Amino acid sequence: MSQDLCKLSAVEVAKLTRSGQLKVEDYAKALIARVEGRDPVVHAWAYFNPEVILKSARALDALPKEKRGPLHGVAVGVKDVIYTKDMPTQQYSPIYKDDHPQLDAAVVLSLRSMGALIFGKTHTTEFATCQKGPPTCNPHDPSRTAGGSSSGSGAAVGDFQVPLALGTQTGGSTIRPASYNGVYALKPTWNAISREGLKVYSLTCDTVGLYSRSIEDLELLCEIFNLVDDNPPPSTPLSLAGAKFGFVKTHVWSKAEPSVIDIWGKAKEFLTEAGAEVEEVELPKVFDNMTTWHRNILHMEGYSSFHGDYLSSPEQLDPWVIKHAVNEGKTTRKEHLESLDEIAKLRPVVDSIASKYTALITPSVTGEPPILEEPLRFTGDASFNLMWTVLHLPVINIPGFKGPNGLPIGLSLIAPRYHEQDLLRTSHAVAETFAKGGWKLQQG
């Protein structure tokens, strides 16, 4: 029974708790047992306190049915760069060890208002930046990374410890861990969900991301967060017959490992078999600059973002953060502004390209999750993600494929900005087809 409760989706949990068939406290206890059994291996949690969870659970159980929200009792993991009133926020930084600003980030406030059970703080890299990984391991192979910087969120959802989790993405920090852990994730349109109450790395890029094990759960979250398209798609399922997908290799295609090249072909094959049209999309040459421009933006925005921490505690910062705070690369204002302006010009261009297709498809990762090596514990390569982050388009990781080591590999579905609902509808149909790829998320 306890195992079964951990397998429930958010939609299923809310149905049971809202009607009173399941007590939030009982549900919470099942999840706590799961976390306690698995955390010594997975290390998903930076802060986990059963007492705090059970107190919240009992308060939710005490709510009369008519006051129960659409997420009533649903456990949500929160990346540890997002403030939570009842738990510390430590940013994986020695500066903020045990730090506990009594503040709910706007996104946490929204979730709580809808009845969510904030379950704990999930591991991140320092300030959601840095190459150095936290202790988190991949639940499907603990010798490998769970990705980063939303390491703990991806792992906790992939390991059936919580059905939902919050991440953030500045480069590829939501989508990459989703692929590595074999789960769904949505990186919405930039700023569609408030980033108030989060550590800042790059204002232009930072985006709150959402993890789940089903598309229905992402749909529920999108509804809660008002991620509504101007023209919502039909409520009937999308038929792949007649759909058209644009496969975008992008200028970083050379980073794709053989496993990704292999699934690239399979994905096309599966979609074609299902009646869809597929074609390779070559983006205009100017998009080749995206990696450099994204880097310029991160470095100069990090220059102001990390200024306070650098002035107050330079000796406690990771060298990666310091590199930003002192502008080690000597990025100029001119380079920064050109990067911002040129990318801004390309946002409507890529919207227009994407709108010609049912969705665009691009790799979520360069391959299977890398083997963890001390002391860096590298969290993987974000090359395929960062362009879409700074272009502000919504991206969903669709799991389904399996690499040569039996580990998950996802593909990214992309729509024009503020087409989340459309993208979710497409995701249902695509996910069904990609399921033939051999990856099946199973409770370890």
Next chain:
Amino acid sequence: MSQDLCKLSAVEVAKLTRSGQLKVEDYAKALIARVEGRDPVVHAWAYFNPEVILKSARALDALPKEKRGPLHGVAVGVKDVIYTKDMPTQQYSPIYKDDHPQLDAAVVLSLRSMGALIFGKTHTTEFATCQKGPPTCNPHDPSRTAGGSSSGSGAAVGDFQVPLALGTQTGGSTIRPASYNGVYALKPTWNAISREGLKVYSLTCDTVGLYSRSIEDLELLCEIFNLVDDNPPPSTPLSLAGAKFGFVKTHVWSKAEPSVIDIWGKAKEFLTEAGAEVEEVELPKVFDNMTTWHRNILHMEGYSSFHGDYLSSPEQLDPWVIKHAVNEGKTTRKEHLESLDEIAKLRPVVDSIASKYTALITPSVTGEPPILEEPLRFTGDASFNLMWTVLHLPVINIPGFKGPNGLPIGLSLIAPRYHEQDLLRTSHAVAETFAKGGWKLQQG
């Protein structure tokens, strides 16, 4: 003596406290006396606690000289939408009455690291939005507004209660109060100073602003915050002979009251007399859309920003905030994205226009500060400011002129993005000339 200490600039205070000629505690006591004497009239402070101030002052006095920062002991007022670890942050919202998240915003952390004495929290409108003003009155005529939303910051600096204060600007919330209170203010290039730890209204517009009574003090702050141009200007003073100013009326010129039209002519006259060239600049017609685009952005970004507060406490929100949270105006995603994209295109265009001049000049306000009328306590018209905010250019309010009621009226000096140092150098020369305008800031 006590009166004299209140008149000191930040540069002067730091010189005395760093060398040990002035104890921070004594300085703080003089300012506390000033605040206690004046606050019953001006109402600049949302939170003011002499005990907290004196505790910090004594800690600063205990620092050995070699550890004293460039702002050692300088009193800084902090707008009450910016988190401070040792004081509540109440956002002028009943939801956050007495709320105290125990967190320093990044900008506060930077200031503290440089030795600043955080002096209290200054009044704002609710969440730095809303038309409804806080209790703050104009120190030069308490029947009038001190402006908004950085009401208390502008008033406290203009009333010699503190030499420096932090504000924010989303429309005209830093520059307008500067004009109304007869002080200097810099709204820097967007995101040049971190906005981490601030309430969010519009990510695209919100900018931390700086108040002072001298340009030297703004220079000091710019140095601290790394507001460095790619090509710093010569350290010699700018000669107005040979300088060239672009007077930009913009599409909202019809909002200018006779007093502003009058000083517009005088400003040109004074600059010409000093040997400068002046010309009217007509912006391309497309800039006429800026008011509508700015509104679209604020409304749709407010839609996500205020979502959490709306879900959790709708009955405690000002109707102005609710209007955003429910998208009352039914702004579409398409309108929002078009506004973002079109403005982004114009940023390099306006940079290029501004770079043809020593600086651009535009009104800071539509006229003298309006008379306060209950219950709205309207904080004035931001029409002349909002375009520059969303275009991300640095703006300095230069006081100097006096309206028919003897109240200050400032003009805005504007430079291309990330030309703060250049703009400050120009401000010195312009301020000297504008001083003929009849306004002199005096301690009441």
